[in-house]
Amino acid sequence: MRNKRIPPVEGFFRKNSVLSGLMVISPIIVCGNTVINALALIYAFSAITFLSVMAGSFVPKKLPYGIKIIIYAILGALAYIPVKEAAEMFFPGVIDRIGVYFMLLAVNSLITVQSEVKFYKMPKGKMMLSLLCHILGFDAVLLIISAIREVLAYGTFCGRIVDSDILISGIGMPFGGFIILGIACGIYRYIAPSGKNTDDFGGDSDVFDY
Amino acid sequence: MQNKTKSQRFIWIDIMLTLLTLAVMNFFYCGIRTVVLGGICVAVSMAAEIISLRLMHRRFTADDLTCISDALILFLMLPAVIDFRMAGIACIFAAVAAKNIFGGRRNMIFSPAAAGYVFLFTSWKGNLLMYSQPHVHTGIFEKAEHLVNSASSIFNTTGRIEYTDFEILMGNVPGPVGTGSILLLAVSAVILLLRRDISAGAFIGTFMGTAIPAMLVPVCNNSLESLKYTLSANMVLFTAIYIISDKRIAPRRNYYAFFYGFFIAAFSYVLVLTTAKENAIVIVSLLFTPVGLGLRNLEKKIDGFVKEEKDAVELWEAIKSGEYVIPEDEEAVYEE
Amino acid sequence: MFLITELVALLASNLILTQALGTSTLFIAAGSKKNLLWTAITISVFTTLGAFGACLVDSLLPEGMYDFRLLFYVLIIGILYILLLTVLYFADRRDFSTTRKYVHVSAFNCAVMGTLFTLSDRADTNMLDYIYAGAEAGTGFIFAAFVFTAAFSRVNSKDVPASFRGFPASLVYLGIISMAIYALN
Numbered sequence: 001m002r003n004k005r006i007p008p009v010e011g012f013f014r015k016n017s018v019l020s021g022l023m024v025i026s027p028i029i030v031c032g033n034t035v036i037n038a039l040a041l042i043y044a045f046s047a048i049t050f051l052s053v054m055a056g057s058f059v060p061k062k063l064p065y066g067i068k069i070i071i072y073a074i075l076g077a078l079a080y081i082p083v084k085e086a087a088e089m090f091f092p093g094v095i096d097r098i099g100v101y102f103m104l105l106a107v108n109s110l111i112t113v114q115s116e117v118k119f120y121k122m123p124k125g126k127m128m129l130s131l132l133c134h135i136l137g138f139d140a141v142l143l144i145i146s147a148i149r150e151v152l153a154y155g156t157f158c159g160r161i162v163d164s165d166i167l168i169s170g171i172g173m174p175f176g177g178f179i180i181l182g183i184a185c186g187i188y189r190y191i192a193p194s195g196k197n198t199d200d201f202g203g204d205s206d207v208f209d210y
Numbered sequence: 211m212q213n214k215t216k217s218q219r220f221i222w223i224d225i226m227l228t229l230l231t232l233a234v235m236n237f238f239y240c241g242i243r244t245v246v247l248g249g250i251c252v253a254v255s256m257a258a259e260i261i262s263l264r265l266m267h268r269r270f271t272a273d274d275l276t277c278i279s280d281a282l283i284l285f286l287m288l289p290a291v292i293d294f295r296m297a298g299i300a301c302i303f304a305a306v307a308a309k310n311i312f313g314g315r316r317n318m319i320f321s322p323a324a325a326g327y328v329f330l331f332t333s334w335k336g337n338l339l340m341y342s343q344p345h346v347h348t349g350i351f352e353k354a355e356h357l358v359n360s361a362s363s364i365f366n367t368t369g370r371i372e373y374t375d376f377e378i379l380m381g382n383v384p385g386p387v388g389t390g391s392i393l394l395l396a397v398s399a400v401i402l403l404l405r406r407d408i409s410a411g412a413f414i415g416t417f418m419g420t421a422i423p424a425m426l427v428p429v430c431n432n433s434l435e436s437l438k439y440t441l442s443a444n445m446v447l448f449t450a451i452y453i454i455s456d457k458r459i460a461p462r463r464n465y466y467a468f469f470y471g472f473f474i475a476a477f478s479y480v481l482v483l484t485t486a487k488e489n490a491i492v493i494v495s496l497l498f499t500p501v502g503l504g505l506r507n508l509e510k511k512i513d514g515f516v517k518e519e520k521d522a523v524e525l526w527e528a529i530k531s532g533e534y535v536i537p538e539d540e541e542a543v544y545e546e
Numbered sequence: 547m548f549l550i551t552e553l554v555a556l557l558a559s560n561l562i563l564t565q566a567l568g569t570s571t572l573f574i575a576a577g578s579k580k581n582l583l584w585t586a587i588t589i590s591v592f593t594t595l596g597a598f599g600a601c602l603v604d605s606l607l608p609e610g611m612y613d614f615r616l617l618f619y620v621l622i623i624g625i626l627y628i629l630l631l632t633v634l635y636f637a638d639r640r641d642f643s644t645t646r647k648y649v650h651v652s653a654f655n656c657a658v659m660g661t662l663f664t665l666s667d668r669a670d671t672n673m674l675d676y677i678y679a680g681a682e683a684g685t686g687f688i689f690a691a692f693v694f695t696a697a698f699s700r701v702n703s704k705d706v707p708a709s710f711r712g713f714p715a716s717l718v719y720l721g722i723i724s725m726a727i728y729a730l731n
Contacts (some may be wrong), residue, residue: 014650022570022573022713023567023569023570024570025566025569025717026565026566026567026568026569026603026656026660027564028723029569029658030565030566064626065650066627066631066650067628067647069627069650069653069654070620070624070627070628073620073623073624073654074617074620074621074624076617076620077617077619077620080613080616080617081613081617082615084613085613100660100663103615103616103659103663104567104656104659105655105659106616106620107620107659109570109655112654123717152343165295166293166295166296168298168332168333169334170300170329170332170333170725171333173332173725173728174564174565174566174724175332175721175722175724175725175727175728176721176727177566177591177716177721178566178717178718178720178721178724179307179718179721179722179725181717182311182710182713182714182715182716182718183307183311183714184715185710185713185714185717185720186311186707186709186710186714186715187709189708189710189714190709197619264708266707286663299679307718308722311706311707311710311714311715312701312703312705312706312710312715312718313703313705313706313718314705316705317700317705317706319697319701320701320720321720325722325725328722328725328726328729329725331729332728334723346588380554423656461631463721477550478552478705479613480551481550481554481730484550484551487730490730493726493729493730494726494730496722496723496725496726497723497726497727497730499697499722499723500692500693500696500697500723501696503696503700505694507696507699
């Protein structure tokens with residue numbers, strides 16, 4: 001399975017990290033209830049993940065697995081600091097609302113697991129493309145789910161009121177995030193060609209081989 | 211198999227009759243609006259069920275009419291004056307998210323009515339817990355006025371119900387459309403228990419789980435009054451009959467079902483006592499779903515062991531009597 | 547009565563059911579009951595021992611360097627990661643290839659990191675409170691693992707529509723349980 005040639009762009013849809021791999025779902029469930037929160041998360045996730053994975057590609061491959069994972073996590077934590085400073089300028093107030101989930105993005109599965117299992121086995125150019133596709137895939141899912149939840153739960157879109165007769169406040173809560181994400185995963189599997197592959201859980205199962 | 215199907219359909223018919231009786235009773239208290247509300251709940255549930263089954267590539271059969279009983283159970287827990295759209299959305303949630311996503315009636319995990327109610331509770335708590343007075347008939351398209359807290363809410367906060375025993379028995383108190391008439395509920399419970407339509411173990415467990423704490427740690431000064439009001443308030447009796455004792459959800463063996471019902475009731479009593487949580491038993495019954503599932507898994511395992519043992523005994527007797535001849539390559543195994 | 551209110555408080559602060567932390571790890575480990583149990587225990591060890599380090603960091607780190615908390619927490623977990631792997635290697639060399647996977651999966655995940663970040667809100671500044679809160683978080687994960695295990699065969703049943711079988715149905719299941727916990731509060 002690991003030797004099979006995988007097109008790098010499939011990280012956007014066919015092997016979407018959220019809907020197919022069920023990775024990095026906590027921020028979507030808890031904080032992905034408004035578009036503004038989603039934009040802040042998208043910015044943070046994209047910047048931190050891209051910088052950390054690219055920096056981590058220079059870590060020597062010969063190091064033991066455990067040491068490499070720690071280095072990747074440290075790189076994520078270091079990338080977090082400037083990203084957070086910039087976020088406070090562009091998204092004032094949102095960081096407080098997102099809270100701990102902003103920091104947790106620095107140790108997401110794409111950085112600590114997928115990088116070793118998937119990205120660093122590819123040539124640099126392909127790796128960058130695959131990484132970008134995975135990031136964009138997460139961003140798209142987060143944006144869509146947040147938009148749906150904001151309209152249904154709060155009757156707004158990007159903070160602007162929309163003409164919504166009835167508001168279901170439960171959709172904006174974490175349990176609403178669980179349910180909406182579960183339904184979204186189900187719909188994704190129905191329409192995606194390889195979405196039904198329950199064995200291929202984001203490659204994290206490969207961790208058990210190390 | 212045919213007998214099992216027939217008995218399930220008879221169970222459904224019995225439950226429907228008792229639910230319809232409660233609904234008719236409520237029509238006299240709250241007027242035509244409750245009929246429309248009930249109709250909307252049933253229609254929406256049926257539509258959701260049909261669409262879900264189509265998407266699952268299954269045919270809608272007579273057995274799928276259980277969606278109507280689930281809709282009626284949910285309807286009877288609602289205030290008569292609730293917005294129709296809220297009721298409809300709750301019915302869709304109950305039918306789709308709590309039931310059909312998991313495979314429908316063949317693989318029940320949650321009580322759809324309980325899930326729908328808790329969904330309403332978390333999304334529209336204010337609308338759910340305000341009621342009109344009995345005999346105040348709100349028109350179908352009118353906005354309800356002079357809404358009050360339920361008798362259960364007043365009981366939870368003050369420890370008293372300011373209504374006579376007769377009014378409590380008849381359900382002539384502000385509260386959900388079908389859960390207040392204690393006399394009707396008691397009669398329904400007796401009928402359903404005698405006809406084995408609900409789990410006796412779960413029902414008795416719920417009753418004991420409410421009665422024992424109510425007498426040991428009474429809400430009011432008097433233990434008997436505490437018992438009387440605790441059983442009458444907070445939809446305890448209604449939930450015990452139609453949700454906790456639901457044979458699709460409760461453990462099959464009465465022994466396990468008893469403890470399942472007992473702990474749900476005791477847990478919810480403590481919540482009422484400490485936090486004055488209204489209708490806590492419905493929420494707790496949903497929360498105890500993993501316990502019910504765990505007990506069912508245990509029952510399956512026990513059934514599996516019993517069957518294995520029985521098969522082994524039958525095989526041994528067949529060997530002794532000569533009906534079964536051991537194949538040559540397996541002789542060593544049997545000798546051991 | 548006290549036990550029940552404590553249980554409600556424990557449920558309300560549960561990492562997975564109310565804060566969705568560690569859900570992915572739970573699903574990874576849910577493939578077998580043995581995996582799930584040992585992963586849950588390993589995570590509890592990380593949260594409890596990590597709480598010790600988190601207390602030190604929170605008490606020693608100046609206020610102006612708050613942004614570096616994440617870095618120090620990562621270092622703490624990294625040290626614990628190496629220590630646990632070393633202990634496992636010397637304690638049980640024969641099964642090391644099997645047992646190390648639990649440490650790999652449990653180290654850097656939202657359950658552990660999220661616990662360290664929420665400790666300062668849940669505990670006072672003394673060490674014992676931190677360790678207690680860390681152990682409580684780990685216990686909550688074990689509890690959520692049991693909740694999930696109870697329904698595992700149901701959400702993976704053949705009766706569940708193929709599109710929803712497994713993880714999607716599991717998410718909805720956890721969502722409804724989470725909804726009930728939310729309603730209790």
